[in-house]
Amino acid sequence: MDNGASSYRRFLEGDWDGLTEIVSEYYKGLVLYLNTYLNNLQDAEDMAEETLLVLTTQKPVYKGNASFKTWLYGIGRNVTCISLRKNHRVVPVSPDDLSLLASQEQDAAEEFFLDEEKRVLHRCLLRLRTEFRQVLWLRYFEDMSASEIAKVMSKTKYSVNQLTARAKKALREEMAKEGYHARY
Numbered sequence: 001m002d003n004g005a006s007s008y009r010r011f012l013e014g015d016w017d018g019l020t021e022i023v024s025e026y027y028k029g030l031v032l033y034l035n036t037y038l039n040n041l042q043d044a045e046d047m048a049e050e051t052l053l054v055l056t057t058q059k060p061v062y063k064g065n066a067s068f069k070t071w072l073y074g075i076g077r078n079v080t081c082i083s084l085r086k087n088h089r090v091v092p093v094s095p096d097d098l099s100l101l102a103s104q105e106q107d108a109a110e111e112f113f114l115d116e117e118k119r120v121l122h123r124c125l126l127r128l129r130t131e132f133r134q135v136l137w138l139r140y141f142e143d144m145s146a147s148e149i150a151k152v153m154s155k156t157k158y159s160v161n162q163l164t165a166r167a168k169k170a171l172r173e174e175m176a177k178e179g180y181h182a183r184y
Contacts, residue, residue: 004068012059023052026069029142030076036133037080039126047083051076070148073138077152124174132167139164 004022011018027048034051035044054060054075062071125133131153138144138152146160153160 004072005062005064008055008062008068011055019052019056022055022072026072027052029069030073033073033134033137033142034076034080036125036137037077037084037130047080048076050079050083054079066148066151069142070144070151073142073152074154120175120178120180124171124178127174128167128170131163132170135160135163136167136171 004025007018007021007025009018011022030048030051031041031044034047035041038044038047051072055072060075062068065071066074125136128136134153135149138149139146144152146157146164149155149164150157150160155163
């Protein structure tokens, strides 16, 4: 698969296996990226599903100006931002539901962050500003270049580089508070 573009093209031509390949290749990463906005894995999963729904219903045009992953994450970011703007309301949740949701989210998070250092890193990332979390996630967990991140985050490459430097510094400071010191 050439970064999802051929799968998406096949899906647009009527082959639903193309969409299945996109889901299996990009869904988890998209959820984790959207979680940097939402700080809630369940909401991030919902937004990832909304993003895939946009692909299936609106069938946006992939022009190939960026990698398919960058393009898909950009759609996910837009879907999430629109949803956050539209839904300023708070949904009442019972204490039982809240504890169940918390345990489910914790179980899902523990699946991704198994050892202690990764848990500390995750905790420190969550304490950073949203933009810092996003840029670090895309750069180091999704292995995107500054140009790709700039497209996803609607910023210039220069501002992404500056943001990355400030985010790394903030993360080092948070890690130091936890007793971990940078090895680089």
